[in-house]
Amino acid sequence: MSPRVERSSPPYIQVTDHYRSQIQDGVLAEGDRLPAVTAIAREWGIAHATAAKAIQQLQVEGLITTSPRGSFVAAQSARATSPVDRLVRARRTGSSAAADEHHIVMAAGLVTPPSYVADLLDLEPGAQVVRREWVSLEGKLPRALTVTWYPAYMADPVPTLLSTDNGDVRHLTAQLDAAAGPIKRGRDFYHARGADRREANALGLPVGSAILAGAWLLWSGADDLVEYGETCLPPRSTVSYPYEVPGEVTEGDTL
Incomplete structure (x- = not known):
């Protein structure tokens, strides 16, 4: 079935989102050629x-390179x-x-967190959290080192949090999303x-090499902080994702 433009966002954004997802999911691999502009317009x-x-x-997001021969998925x-x-x-x-x-997966278990993590998760002194640490790779190429922290009670509905099975990382986000509500x-x-x-x-x-360090927080529908994570990415990594901007700022609003 051919894709169809929806009216919820500008058409070019929908097309961009489609190919971005295919590239990030690995459906389109490095060096694969995208359809010609004429073919995309027709489809x-x-x-x-x-x-x-x-x-x-x-191209701006660094996901493809363009030449007279066409557009290709970037390295x-x-x-x-x-x-x-x-x-x-x-x-x-x-x-x-x-x-x-x-x-x-290099570590997964209950630990006493550093004070800043305990503060973020609003924990009592001495309370434990689930800590996980793993390296993500594409082939043999390291893509990220990640550490995530969760309230200890999340280990009951999501026992995978305490698993060191390398394959379990793939499904952890979906399990956490379902258990947290979402x-x-x-x-x-x-x-x-x-x-x-x-x-x-x-x-x-080498030690001291430039990296892109990131952190994130995820809240459930009940406004509970479910996950705090930290990651670091090697040089020349491009992070790209769409977002929506709230309505116009009116008098009296603060930024």
Whole structure:
């Protein structure tokens, strides 16, 4: 069945979202050629200029490269997965991982958290949390080192939280989303810095190499903080995801 444009967002955004998902999910692999602009316009029933704008957006995001021969999926080193990418993919496919992505779990268990994590999760002194740490890879290429923290009570409805099975990481986001009720909102933070020894070893980099460090928080519909995560990405990683901007700011509103 041919794709059809919906009216909830601009047509070029819908086309961009479609191909972005295929690239991030691994359906389109590095070096694969995208359809020509003319073919996209015909398939989606949109203007040639609209299809061209969608391709331009993918190029801006670093997901494709364009030449006189056509548009091709960019090298893996240019792409990275954001927290919202994993959540949306888990809801769409049941797995948070791309087709060519796998994980090495280095730790999963109940621990006493550092004070800043305890404060974020609003825990009493001495309370424990679930801590997980893993490396994500595409083939043999390290893509991210990730640590996530969860309230201890989440280990009952989601026993996978305490699993060190490498394959369990793929389905953890979907299980967490279902058990928490589901996830309704989140917030991401990113900053660039040098890699410490632990991060450099995990990503195969010299100590002090430039990395993109991120953190995120996910809340359930009941407004409970369900997950706090930290990740670091190797150089030349591009994080890209769509978002909607709230309505116009009126007098008396603060930013």
